[in-house]
Amino acid sequence: MPKVTYIAHDGTETVLEVAVGTSVMEAAVMSNVDGIMGECGGSINCATCHVYVANADSFTLPEVGAVEDEMLDATACDRLPESRLSCQLIMTEEMDGLRVRLPEAQY
Numbered sequence: 001m002p003k004v005t006y007i008a009h010d011g012t013e014t015v016l017e018v019a020v021g022t023s024v025m026e027a028a029v030m031s032n033v034d035g036i037m038g039e040c041g042g043s044i045n046c047a048t049c050h051v052y053v054a055n056a057d058s059f060t061l062p063e064v065g066a067v068e069d070e071m072l073d074a075t076a077c078d079r080l081p082e083s084r085l086s087c088q089l090i091m092t093e094e095m096d097g098l099r100v101r102l103p104e105a106q107y
């Protein structure tokens with residue numbers, strides 16, 4: 001199963017095996033990873049699943065959609081070029097090794 005590393009604001013790393021088809025947000029919430037809320041359940045309506053993709057150049061990630069783009073302007077912490085909503089990152093085999101940094105706050 002492909003793996004995702006979640007890097008907390010304090011540098012603590014949590015590695016999860018994430019089933020293909022599961023979002024990076026869902027996997028974190030199901031495993032109680034601190035720092036990802038996912039309050040809207042993935043309907044692109046809360047921006048509490050904000051992450052910074054640390055190694056985006058290594059993958060072909062799904063494009064940022066119009067609604068995601070709008071919500072990324074409403075994140076609690078600064079939007080950076082590597083910002084994504086983790087509910088929109090649906091795991092594929094090719095995303096094995098993805099690393100995401102978690103912002104200091106989600107709201």
Ligand code: FES
Pocket residue numbers: 025037038039040041042043044045046047048049071085086087088
């Ligand atoms: S879980 Fe709400 S926008 Fe991602």
